[in-house]
Amino acid sequence: MGRQPCCDKLGVKKGPWTAEEDKKLINFILNNGQCCWRAVPKLAGLSRCGKSCRLRWTNYLRPDLKRGLFTDSEEQLVIDLHARLGNRWSKIAAKLPGRTDNEIKNHWNTHIKKKLMKMGIDPVTHEPLHEKKDGKEEKVEVKLEEDKEKKRIENSSMNDENLMHMESFLWGSNDNYSSNNIDVISESMWSFPNNELEDFNSVIGMSPLEETCEWLFDYQGFGVLGDGLGI
DNA sequence: AAATATCGCAACCGCGACGTA
DNA sequence: GTACGTCGCGGTTGCGATATT
Incomplete structure (x- = not known):
């Protein structure tokens, strides 16, 4: 027996979320909390599937999300945890408050993985890679990469x-x-x-719930505070 | 200034785990 | 025991932003 789709494909919107949709979802969850995701789109007045709503909330709209660039300490923590847990991003994310599994996974694939490779470390096993023929060239590359990372961290929103x-x-x-x-x-x-x-x-x-929500709306640029969202 | 390549992130997809009737 | 529904995870893709030529 085949698995049923999480929602009927007809009339279900896909792709990037609009500010209006975000507002509806936030408003609904702030008023009702997280309940059955399948029911959320209907109750919140969204033409999305529940899965999409859950993803949007957990990866982008949650008020406890930190966002911004990873600090050295966070990065090191991710590397340590990855060495112990492997690609269990949700488990890793659980140890980094304010970071989502998706965010960590993306950061791993785009930054950390390359960084480790440059350092001669296998990002899968965390063991040293086999020796390069031209060690000199490798060192220069590593230095350039480190400089780039330093600049990146300097602009990070959260300090060590x-x-x-x-x-x-x-x-x-x-x-x-x-x-x-x-x-x-x-x-x-x-x-x-x-x-x-x-x-x-x-x-x-971070501020208590209400202020956190204000921060959220302000941060997300929805401009709903003056619009009387009613939270 | 325009074309092209690369990067980074948000979102989607498919599958397995789990709960329940 | 099993059929079904829901949720969450990990891999992958699509596309806008940025860098390079």
């Missing part, structure tokens, strides 16, 4: 200090972080809108 602050909250002051803490936090974030988010937000410098 914030990340360390966040990490110490998540994992305690010692280096051995507890994955239990992360799970608890992830859980509370996912059960959004829930007040449990406030403690975490206060530590990472």
